[in-house]
Amino acid sequence: MKDEASIIARLCRAIPNRSGRAAAGGVAIGIGDDAAVLRPRRGREWALSTDALVEGAHFLARVHPPEVVGFKALARAASDLAAMGAEPRYFLLTLSLPAERAGAWLERFARGMARAARRFGMELIGGDVSRHDSVVAALTVLGEIRPGRALTRSGARPGDALYVSGRLGAAQAGLELLLRGGTRAPRRARNSQHYSLERHLYPVPRLALGAWLVACGIASAAMDLSDGLSTDLARLCVASHAGAVVHAASLPLAAADGGESASAGRRAAALARALHGGEDYELLFTVRPRRVAQVPAHFRGVPLTRIGEIVRGRGAMLLKANGRRVPLPPQGWDHFARP
């Protein structure tokens, strides 16, 4: 029989969670009461963020397997904790779904979410399920951080160097590959395709990098890239009351189809994806000039690339390969600006 209790039980069997009264640790009361109760640790603040994964807007049932929906819902939210440099701990899930998805689909969704929770070291402490004609998974995530150490968007100053982790445009390339290739992920993909598909389907937020940026105090500002570099950089500029210049030639592009021998058109498409493609979940961060020498080329295998600098003024500019500077207005993902 499908009922709320059996759906909740199914989620709790799959996803690591704290239920009832836990004598030790930070959870005083876990899943199963009207609310969870957390016991703050001395010398820690809480970072909290909320994010929804919505059918039709963020995923398509015919393209994205339920494991991907479950994994990505938590990964997206956890990426906000990475951006603050917080250590992920707990999450709450409100799940709206059609009755016909409450069986096998839900089982696979829970498996994907459980995989993400184990990988990020997170536990479910609360939730709510309801019936709806399509799936909306809204997550609230909690992480711990030392007082006053959170990375913010507002600390960048003119002269700071601008960095990104990973390769940009990968998630967008993965989505295009999936939509072009039919309804399912291809069984075999070439290396660059494999990377793009992986970043689109199972993005792993840069949690260790965020924690390292906090620990060594090297970043003056940071945020995660969820809606595309042009859109997210504009937000960082507004928060920091500054402008930015991005060097097109420096951008770490997710490889264009055809690699070195790619046509000009394909290279232009790869650049556009890097500038405006959403869902990369890489970190964008700034570093004071005197500390630039301390930024390694890679952090745990993930490239860290200097892509430009913060300047006086407002908004972002793009320094093109031909030496011309052009405005770089936000052209990334906006749910409501699209037709």
Added chain:
Amino acid sequence: MKDEASIIARLCRAIPNRSGRAAAGGVAIGIGDDAAVLRPRRGREWALSTDALVEGAHFLARVHPPEVVGFKALARAASDLAAMGAEPRYFLLTLSLPAERAGAWLERFARGMARAARRFGMELIGGDVSRHDSVVAALTVLGEIRPGRALTRSGARPGDALYVSGRLGAAQAGLELLLRGGTRAPRRARNSQHYSLERHLYPVPRLALGAWLVACGIASAAMDLSDGLSTDLARLCVASHAGAVVHAASLPLAAADGGESASAGRRAAALARALHGGEDYELLFTVRPRRVAQVPAHFRGVPLTRIGEIVRGRGAMLLKANGRRVPLPPQGWDHFARP
């Protein structure tokens, strides 16, 4: 122009919130960064709960004005804090909505939510908006509570007296009135109708009562009534490993149409609503026998009624007016058990 930034700005103009770095108080970083950062107060734990208000399941656009949707979304979630006896402080909102609701509808929704936030003393600290073909408002609420003092569902023991606040079935009666009367709330309603409509449209969670139950340590268990007494009492029984007997004659019914002179059919309908009607957001709580004398008949104008007792065994029974005991299985609201 409608875009995410303008929608967020509109919500923030209306709803009390903390943005940016707040030097004082419990919010280190408010709305506008990747995550909010909270500074725990010494000697306090955090109660957290999440709850969604879903179009089609919890409200109908043709019946419920946007102010009601905004107010109720927060009130429902805050009721879980009342049930724990926690003091409401902050909330996060993920709102999915159609583009055509991003104008006047959103403005009125925000006004309703702002009214609830001010009334309950809560501030918005984070959120996320996305586009969807209908409205889903998922809220996470945070409250403060002294360590070890939270009211739980699991503390009831055989012999404890069972109490409820307010009058039961009011919200269900209000909904029926609304559906029967056409598409809008009537301009004039008789007193009992007015009470029922108010409890359906603008339920005020029993926050002061929850705080008082914590302060005087009088309740052995507590929860809020959201899905109907028969369903919620069954949950309390499971959590407390006990049974319960409810005295039908003692139930504080929301007045049946016609009052004292109501027909037997109408009185039976009022009893059914009290037992199984959802959304009352009253508190159900238990009290050890030696403390029963300390429970007042009213708390700040809200009646507190002894409706039965906790007994050995499992599940709930109903002691009918004719003296017969019958099982009282869960027959309240379940999103997935309904056809």
